Amino acid sequence: MNETTVAVPPPPPVLDEHPAAVLDGLPTKVAQLQAEIARVVVGQEASVEAALYALFSRGHCLLVGVPGLAKTLLVRALARALELDFKRIQFTPDLMPSDITGTEILQEDIATGQREFVFIRGPVFTQILLADEINRTPPKTQAALLEAMQEKTVTVAGKVYQLEEPFMVLATQNPIEQEGTYPLPEAQLDRFLFELLIDYPTLENERGLVNQHSFTPLEKVQPVLAREEVLRFRDAIAQIPTAPNVVDYAVRLVRATRPKDASAPDYIKRWIRWGASPRASQYLIVAGRARAAVQGRFNVACEDVAALAPLVLRHRMIRSFQADAEGKSTDDIVEQLLNEVPR
Known part of the structure; x- marks a missing residue:
């Protein structure tokens, strides 16, 4: 790998109780999360659990699988069950870096007539970001995610903007369609904590999907964890x-x-x-x-x-x-x- 710089994690915060006591209820919460997400996504328990590992580790995930395996639905259900803000970017060949990070526009104050640049935030300003088909956009645009993923900041016109915590990128990639794609460089692949292989469902799970006759609305997923709980569990895990x-x-x-x-x-x-x-x-x-x-x-x-x-x-x-x-x-x-x- 060309990229060998190791990120130094921030010092652990001071908790008001022992980390072991904070984490005492985590297994139960994760089981509840799995149950809620399983209402709309069948047979992906291992991927959901791995995504939670990444979230609690300040990491990001690359989801690799053919179309139709509920990768997008999995990410949406996860964000809803965690009660975190969610945004989606569909990566295409004409996507620009500013479409991800945001841009400055010139606005005029009607009362004073003064003009000033105002920063309009892009979809990267969220907590759970779905980067759909990330390998369909050129390297210049892919690189716009690098700073956000590693530094949790965005720089536009020389100004640095801090992203809200927690922040996790879940990017999807189709392993079979290579025409018109831009393979992720090693430096960007190294930014992902996990690569998760989303496989076909088992015979039993697929039969159950067909017998449902309809899709379960995402609104059926009930929040299990709040943002403050996610951060608290994450800080305790670091210790x-x-x-x-x-x-x-x-x-x-x-x-x-x-x-x-x-x-x-x-x-x-x-x-x-x-x-x-x-x-x-x-x-x-x-x-x-x-x-x-x-x-x-x-x-x-x-x-x-x-x-x-x-x-x-x-x-x-x-x-x-x-x-x-x-x-x-x-x-x-x-x-x-x-x-x-x-x-």
């Missing part, structure tokens, strides 16, 4: 301790993806051109805290790192032509690493 052996496992796992690292197995040198950056090591621990909290634990375990490794690593490893020839996906390679790297 979950991580044992040195868990950090060591995450770092060793990521270093094993790099062909030039001494610890990399021979098949990595054959199948991978570029491995994951240090940001991946950091993200495994940050997201591991969220997973532990959702499961009712106040400590990160190696099993959290292993469970999240495919989501964190699959878009950070660049395969070689040899891997393509042998039909090896990044998930196949990550699975092999998980079986071989000792915990």
